[in-house]
């Protein structure tokens with residue numbers, strides 16, 4: 144047997160799973176089709192938002208608390224600044240469901256926060272053009288994560304605890320036997336007791352039964368230069384933000400590179416047929432709505448991006464991940480479909496995967512992430 148546990152895909156989820164398993168003393172082999180920390184999947188682009196007060200629902204807060212502690216651990220172990228505690232500012236009208244979820248998160252879980260009325264919001268953060276009736280909720284526990292160094296740090300920790308990680312080694316087949324799993328990767332066959340699929344947007348290729356419930360989306364990040372002093376958008380003055388105004392969903396982070404504010408603009412770039420259709424190229428006309436949103440909401444930035452980059456992510460229909468045993472075998476786990484908001488929780492999901500793999504359970508309620516929750520696809 145090559146290892147007790149084989150991890151397929153070493154992006155955010157796979158690297159954290161390998162780290163947590165190896166740290167617990169398990170023998171681990173990990174496969175990554177590209178180089179470690181590569182920029183073609185879901186876990187690259189210089190920064191990721193971390194939020195405690197959660198637009199997607201207060202039920203995530205225990206998971207986010209666990210993640211926050213593990214981000215702290217990984218930062219200390221790696222000696223790197225993986226988390227920038229900028230806070231995270233949610234902007235929107237208070238009656239929006241996502242703003243209500245933020246308020247429910249802070250109320251139910253006693254999170255540090257400030258609610259800013261429209262005047263306070265405009266005065267404190269003049270970089271944002273506030274629309275009528277919009278409030279700000281500053282989530283003091285929020286901030287910015289650095290994805291590429293985080294993946295590399297988790298891989299380094301996994302290796303330090305004895306994991307064997309194989310970059311540039313693509314898994315092409317997985318076969319289950321009574322007492323083992325046979326994995327073909329890079330033309331060689333490996334064996335393990337249990338396999339953990341963390342293949343991100345490529346998951347549907349390896350998991351055909353789950354494929355009808357997974358879609359692949361390109362997500363585009365854009366970097367805009369301030370017209371004035373970039374220091375006005377530095378992390379001490381301009382927290383990470385997430386904003387919903389008139390159907391536009393925009394998020395961004397302060398200047399980290401000395402010259403630009405990164406923004407992301409969700410739900411305007413459609414779906415890809417599958418991960419093989421990924422391309423780094425984009426018809427620049429498709430960036431127009433992003434420039435328009437920047438002009439309307441962040442008027443101190445030049446509305447033409449300095450640069451953009453295309454990534455991709457796996458989505459489920461309810462935008463909740465699948466974190467579960469793979470139906471039909473007791474030798475496989477799956478972590479997939481993080482739907483544009485998984486990175487911040489990656490170390491917690493790595494811990495959960497390790498607990499499921501080693502002990503068969505975890506103390507967090509994973510019912511909403513079950514692999515069998517989806518209705519059967521229409522014939």
Ligand SMILES: Cc1cc2nc3c(=O)[nH]c(=O)nc-3n(C[C@H](O)[C@H](O)[C@H](O)COP(=O)(O)OP(=O)(O)OC[C@H]3O[C@@H](n4cnc5c(N)ncnc54)[C@H](O)[C@@H]3O)c2cc1C
Nearest residue numbers: 152154155156176184185186192314343481483485486487
């Ligand atoms: C542009 C963008 C912005 C985002 N912003 C945020 C944010 O602000 N906050 C947040 O919390 N989340 C955010 N997300 C979501 C978050 O980044 C993802 O949910 C998370 O990174 C998913 O990680 P993953 O490990 O599932 O996928 P990936 O990182 O893509 O990892 C999958 C890995 O598997 C490898 N692989 C696939 N198939 C094989 C194979 N056959 N053999 C070997 N290796 C294989 C791939 O090469 C890849 O490295 C964002 C996502 C994107 C794309």
